[in-house]
Every structure is written in structure tokens, then in C-alpha cells.
Amino acid sequence: MGVNKQREIIIPVVNQDKWFSYGAVISFMNSIGTAWVFVLLIIINLDIGGRALFNHPIRGVPEIVAMSIVACVFLQIPHTLKVGRLTRSDILLNWLETRYPNFKNFLEGIYFLTGAGLMAILFKSSIKLFTKAWRIDEYVGAQGDFMAPVWPVKLIILIGCAAGAIQFILMAFTSFKKLTASKAIRTGAGGED
Amino acid sequence: MTDIQVGLLSIAGILFLIYGGMHVAIALMLLSLSGVWLIKGNWVIASKLLALAASDSISGYIFGVVPLFVLMGMLISVSGIGKDTFDVANRLFKGIRGGLGISTVAANAVFAAVTGISIASAAVFTKVAVPEMIRLGHTPRFAVGVVTGSSVLGMLIPPSLLLILFGVLTETSIGDLFKAGIMPGILLSVAYCALILFMAWRFPDYVGQTKKKSGTTQVEQMTIIQAIGKLIPIVSLIALVLGGIYAGWFTPTESGAVGALGALLLALGKGKLDRYKFWQVLTETGHVSVAILFLLIAANIYGRMLAISGITGFVATWIGGSGLGLYAILTIFIVVVLLMGTILDSTSILMIVIPLMYPIMHDMGVNFVWFGIITVIAIEIGLITPPLGIAAYVVKSTLDDQSITLNDVFAGAFPYVLIMIAVLILVVIFPQISLVLVR
Numbered sequence: 001m002g003v004n005k006q007r008e009i010i011i012p013v014v015n016q017d018k019w020f021s022y023g024a025v026i027s028f029m030n031s032i033g034t035a036w037v038f039v040l041l042i043i044i045n046l047d048i049g050g051r052a053l054f055n056h057p058i059r060g061v062p063e064i065v066a067m068s069i070v071a072c073v074f075l076q077i078p079h080t081l082k083v084g085r086l087t088r089s090d091i092l093l094n095w096l097e098t099r100y101p102n103f104k105n106f107l108e109g110i111y112f113l114t115g116a117g118l119m120a121i122l123f124k125s126s127i128k129l130f131t132k133a134w135r136i137d138e139y140v141g142a143q144g145d146f147m148a149p150v151w152p153v154k155l156i157i158l159i160g161c162a163a164g165a166i167q168f169i170l171m172a173f174t175s176f177k178k179l180t181a182s183k184a185i186r187t188g189a190g191g192e193d
Numbered sequence: 194m195t196d197i198q199v200g201l202l203s204i205a206g207i208l209f210l211i212y213g214g215m216h217v218a219i220a221l222m223l224l225s226l227s228g229v230w231l232i233k234g235n236w237v238i239a240s241k242l243l244a245l246a247a248s249d250s251i252s253g254y255i256f257g258v259v260p261l262f263v264l265m266g267m268l269i270s271v272s273g274i275g276k277d278t279f280d281v282a283n284r285l286f287k288g289i290r291g292g293l294g295i296s297t298v299a300a301n302a303v304f305a306a307v308t309g310i311s312i313a314s315a316a317v318f319t320k321v322a323v324p325e326m327i328r329l330g331h332t333p334r335f336a337v338g339v340v341t342g343s344s345v346l347g348m349l350i351p352p353s354l355l356l357i358l359f360g361v362l363t364e365t366s367i368g369d370l371f372k373a374g375i376m377p378g379i380l381l382s383v384a385y386c387a388l389i390l391f392m393a394w395r396f397p398d399y400v401g402q403t404k405k406k407s408g409t410t411q412v413e414q415m416t417i418i419q420a421i422g423k424l425i426p427i428v429s430l431i432a433l434v435l436g437g438i439y440a441g442w443f444t445p446t447e448s449g450a451v452g453a454l455g456a457l458l459l460a461l462g463k464g465k466l467d468r469y470k471f472w473q474v475l476t477e478t479g480h481v482s483v484a485i486l487f488l489l490i491a492a493n494i495y496g497r498m499l500a501i502s503g504i505t506g507f508v509a510t511w512i513g514g515s516g517l518g519l520y521a522i523l524t525i526f527i528v529v530v531l532l533m534g535t536i537l538d539s540t541s542i543l544m545i546v547i548p549l550m551y552p553i554m555h556d557m558g559v560n561f562v563w564f565g566i567i568t569v570i571a572i573e574i575g576l577i578t579p580p581l582g583i584a585a586y587v588v589k590s591t592l593d594d595q596s597i598t599l600n601d602v603f604a605g606a607f608p609y610v611l612i613m614i615a616v617l618i619l620v621v622i623f624p625q626i627s628l629v630l631v632r
Contacts, residue, residue, distance in 0.1 A: 030476070030479065031476075033479055033483075034472070034475045034476050034478075034479045035475070037260045037261075037264065037475065037478060037479060037482075038475060040257060040260070040261070040450070041261065041264070041450050041453050041454060041457075044257070044261075044446065044447060044450035045450050045451065045454050047447075048443070048447055048450070048451065062254040063254075065254050065257040065446065066252050066253050066254050066256070066257075067252065068257075069251055069252065069253075069256045069257055069259075069260075069486065070247075070248065070251055070252045072260070072479070072482075072483070073251065073482075073483050073486045073487060073490075074247075076479050076480070076483040077483060077487060079480075080479070080480045080483045080484060080487075081216075083480065085480040085481070085483075085484055086216050086218065086483075086484055086487065087216065087217045087218065087484045087485075087488060087538060087540065087541055088211075088214060088215065088216045088217055089211055089212060089214060089217070089536055089537055089538070089541075089581065090214055091212075091214075091536060091580060091581055092212065092213055092214045093214040107213070107214070108214070111214065111215045111216070111219070114215065114219060114223060115215075115216060115219045118219055118222055118223055118226075121226070121240055121243065122222075122243055122244065122247055124240070125240035125241055125243055125244035126244045126247060126248065128241075128244070129244055129245075129248055153248070153252075154248060157247060157248055161247075
């Protein structure tokens with residue numbers, strides 16, 4: 001009996017590596033951000049080169065860089081979160097994992113849900129910034145020189161927040177599932193005794 | 194509850210949650226948001242502050258320095274330049290007792306001038322220097338100790354990610370901070386070398402017997418021309434990046450871009466970079482930068498919460514009334530940073546402590562370039578002290594020899610912790626050490 005129960009629990013975990021999954025979406029977002037940093041590297045150097053060699057800087061590079069940094073961060077937050085690179089101190093959690101694994105999963109689940117809630121709040125409060133930028137045609141730069149609309153960046157912030165919230169929820173789900181799974185195993189084993 | 198009580202509770206809650214293992218940025222944002230909400234009694238204002246922090250606080254040309262310098266550091270570490278520098282230093286200090294240790298420190302100091310992250314230094318020199326030291330008969334504990342201890346030079350000698358972040362948080366000139374990091378960095382390197390010579394002389398058993406057999410390896414027969422050839426790439430990169438900032442040709446962001454391009458060309462030129470590896474480096478850069486920049490957003494809303502609660506003004510008045518002098522306050526500050534360093538990573542400490550200390554130090558008329566160097570050295574000590582010393586973890590995880598324990602790494606690094614504290618005290622007492630190059 002106990003063996004059957006364990007098998008049931010393991011099966012649902014093995015549905016990764018599909019060609020289309022949430023992981024693929026945020027991985028794609030991450031790649032855009034990654035490539036973007038390289039583009040910044042190139043245009044800043046072109047700007048310097050243009051200024052030094054031809055006395056002709058590229059217009060709007062500082063503005064583009066400023067906007068890009070925000071965009072890159074929000075494109076990459078979900079994936080950074082997923083691979084566990086978002087800064088946190090894991091000493092207590094690691095210690096709990098060896099002693100009280102259930103409590104560790106429970107606590108982690110709560111943290112992830114909190115993160116999801118916060119990303120949702122950030123999403124909701126950022127909507128206004130996006131609609132405003134869209135409505136009044138907000139732009140950076142100076143008229144007649146270099147101008148770029150602001151709304152795409154605000155939109156990327158929204159996408160990043162939404163994707164981050166979903167990623168947090170998925171991680172919370174995994175933690176809670178581990179919690180119930182280990183409980184099931186324990187009660188199953190207990191029955192055999 | 195008064196505003197100040199709300200503020201104090203928020204700080205306590207933030208520390209509690211961070212130690213409990215919540216993501217640092219989430220803990221900072223969550224309690225700052227609720228703090229502002231409680232003080233203002235208005236949810237709309239609180240959530241709007243959060244949205245503004247997210248969209249505006251890192252939207253600036255200057256924030257381009259973070260990914261660019263991180264990228265430069267990552268490219269440099271895969272380029273194999275660390276090994277070349279170590280080889281040359283090795284040839285230079287051949288025949289001195291503890292010479293390999295000194296070579297490691299010297300190579301680290303030079304390497305630090307092209308990389309701004311200590312983890313890069315720790316990873317590179319664990320691969321390059323530790324096997325060589327053990328091969329020649331040094332004890333593993335001594336070998337990993339030297340590498341861990343000297344990896345902190347990466348963040349002190351410019352370019353330095355921590356100095357950049359300090360400059361951004363306090364609106365201090367990053368160029369000035371970079372200039373101020375040079376002398377303390379050199380002082381620390383020299384002090385490390387002195388320590389190694391002393392240990393080799395007084396505690397030869399701890400350092401290990403150096404085998405005097407060879408004389409045939411390639412490194413030991415290196416000619417001057419070969420040595421110069423190995424040094425040219427790194428020296429020209431240093432000249433380009435740091436020289437460019439000092440001469441005023443580049444802004445820090447531009448020097449980051451130039452440096453990253455230079456590092457890219459070097460890595461390509463040395464044939465160490467294929468398409469796959471380059472993408473890996475870029476992805477890694479993205480993750481490191483995002484973690485830092487997201488923390489900066491969180492630190493922004495936290496700073497606003499502190500300002501709104503009036504807590505910094507309260508602490509400043511309390512300090513004014515307590516009759517404590519600058520040194521007493523700095524001592525308390527450094528002890529707090531050291532304690533936080535035992536469990537938190539360096540960026541997080543900076544983000545939590547600096548918004549709180551900035552107004553206080555500002556009121557006291559402290560020179561922020563000097564204060565920045567003190568802060569960074571104090572934070573860096575935490576990199577190599579247990580239980581959470583990031584540099585020590587990196588060294589341990591990069592080691593091929595799994596018989597060397599994390600305990601060995603921390604124990605080996607301990608003498609260098611003492612030296613760092615001594616250098617920190619010197620920099621506090623003699624501000625000239627850091628400020629002499631700043632004009």
C-alpha cells in the first residue's frame with residue numbers, strides 16, 4: 001500500500017520539458033533581457049567611438065540605457081526567482097530541512113505566497129503608470145532631438161510583475177505539495193507498522 | 194503607535210524575516226509598504242510609492258554600470274587572465290619562503306583592478322593557485338586561506354560593485370570612491386604579504402614545507418619577455434578602464450561598457466569563449482545584476498519609509514544628545530555591520546544599513562568617500578567569516594579536492610580577518626589613506 005501511494009505522488013512531478021510550458025515562457029523573457037545587455041554594451045561603445053573618432057555621438061544613448069535597465073530587470077525577475085538566484089539567507093531554511101522538513105516546506109510556501117501577493121500589489125499599482133504613459137503619450141528625451149515613448153517600459157514592468165507573481169505561486173504550490181506528500185508517506189508508512 | 198515606533202517595528206520585522214529566510218527584497222518591500230500604510234493611514238499613497246520605486250528608482254544611465262561591470266568580471270574570469278597573472282607573480286616571488294602565497298595576493302590585487310566582484314576572484318584563484326600551492330607542499334588550510342582572504346581585494350580595489358552601489362545609494366561620486374579604494378587596497382595587500390612572511394617564518398608547520406626540487410617547469414623558466422607578454426592584456430585593460438575614469442574620458446557607465454568589450458575581445462582572442470560559453474556568461478550576468486537591481490528598488494521604498502517615519506531624525510537627535518563622538522558611532526556602526534555580515538550577503542547589508550545611516554552621517558558632516566571605504570571594508574569582512582561567508586562558500590564549491598572542508602576554509606581565512614580589522618582601524622584613524630588620491 002505504502003509503495004503505491006508513493007508512486008502516485010511521484011508521477012505528477014514528471015511533466016517538465018514540454019515544448020511549451022510556463023518555464024519556457026519565462027526562460028524566453030530571460031533570454032531577451034540577457035541579449036539586451038549585450039546590445040547596450042554595443043551601443044554604448046558605438047556612442048563612445050562615434051564621439052571620439054567622428055565627433056558625433058549617437059543620440060539618446062543615455063535615455064535608452066536608463067529605460068533598458070528597468071525593462072531588463074523586470075524581464076528577468078521571474079527566471080532569476082525560478083533558478084533561486086534572488087537574494088536570500090538560507091541558513092535557517094537549510095537547518096530546518098534536515099531537522100523539520102515539513103516546517104521548512106510550510107514556511108517556504110508562506111514566503112512564496114507573500115512574494116506573490118507583493119508582486120500582485122506592485123502589478124495593480126503600476127497599471128495606473130502604464131495607462132497614464134499610454135494616454136498622454138509620455139516620452140523621454142527632448143523634442144526635435146531624440147524621443148522615445150515610455151509606455152513599453154511600463155508595460156514590461158506589468159508583464160514582469162505578473163510573471164513573477166505566477167512564478168511565486170507555482171513555487172508555493174510545489175512547497176505545499178511536498179508538505180502534503182511527505183505527510184501522506186508518513187501516514188502510509190505508519191499504517192504498515 | 195507613533196510614526197517612529199512603526200518605523201522601528203518595520204526594521205525589526207525586516208531583520209526577522211530576512212534571517213528567517215524570506216527573499217531580502219520581498220521582506221524590505223513588504224514591511225516598508227505596510228509601514229508607510231500605517232503611518233499615512235492611506236493605502237493608495239503607500240502602494241503608489243511602491244509603484245514609483247519600481248519604475249523610477251533604477252531608471253538612470255548610472256545603473257548601467259551594474260550589469261556592465263558584472264559582465265566584465267565574468268568575462269575576465271573565463272578568459273584565463275587570472276592564471277597568466279598568477280604565473281608572472283609566481284616567477285617574481287620565486288625562492289621566497291611563502292612566495293606562492295605572496296604571488297596569490299599580488300595576482301589577486303592586479304586581478305581586482307579589472308573585476309568588481311569578489312566571488313569572481315575567489316573562483317578563479319581557487320582553480321589556479323590552490324592546486325599549485327598544494328603541489329609544492331603547502332598545507333591545504335594555508336592554501337585556501339590565502340585565496341579566500343585575498344579574494345576580498347576584488348571589491349576594494351576599483352572597479353568595485355560595492356563602491357558603485359554605495360555611490361548610487363548616497364549620491365557620492367563613483368569616480369571619487371574608486372580613487373579612494375586604491376590605497377587601502379594596496380595597504381591591505383601589503384599587510385597580507387607581511388602576514389604570510391611572518392607565518393612562514395614563525396609557523397612553518399602551519400604553512401607547510403615547500404619542496405625545493407623543481408626548476409624545470411615552464412613557469413620557473415619564464416623569461417622577461419614572456420612575462421611582459423602575459424601582463425600586457427591585463428595592464429592595458431586596467432589602463433583603459435581605470436585610466437579612462439581618472440582622466441575623465443569616460444563616465445563610470447561608459448568605462449563599464451569599454452571594459453566589458455575589452456574583456457570580451459581578450460577572452461575571444463585567447464580562444465576561451467565559444468557561443469555556448471558566452472551565452473552562459475551573459476545569463477549569469479543577468480541573474481547577478483537582476484538580484485542586485487531588484488534589491489535597489491526595494492532599498493528605495495525602504496529609504497522612503499525611513500524618511501516618512503522620521504526615524505533617522507530621531508536617531509540623529511538621540512546621538513546628538515547622547516554626547517557620543519564620531520568614533521564611538523563609527524565603532525557601533527562597524528560592529529553592527531560585522532554582526533550582520535555573519536549571516537547576510539554584502540549587497541543586502543549595504544541596502545539595509547546605508548539608508549538608515551546616510552542622514553545621520555550627513556548631519557555630522559562626514560566625508561562620504563571615506564565613509565564609503567570604511568563601510569565596504571567592514572562589509573567585506575563578513576564575506577570571509579562564518580557562518581555565511583560567500584567567498585568561503587565559493588572557494589569550497591570550486592575546489593576539486595573534496596577532502597578540504599568548509600571548516601578549513603574558514604579557519605585558513607581567519608588570520609586575514611584579523612588583518613582586515615587592523616587595516617579597517619587604520620583607515621578610520623587616518624582618513625588620508627583613502628582620501629590622498631581624491632581630488
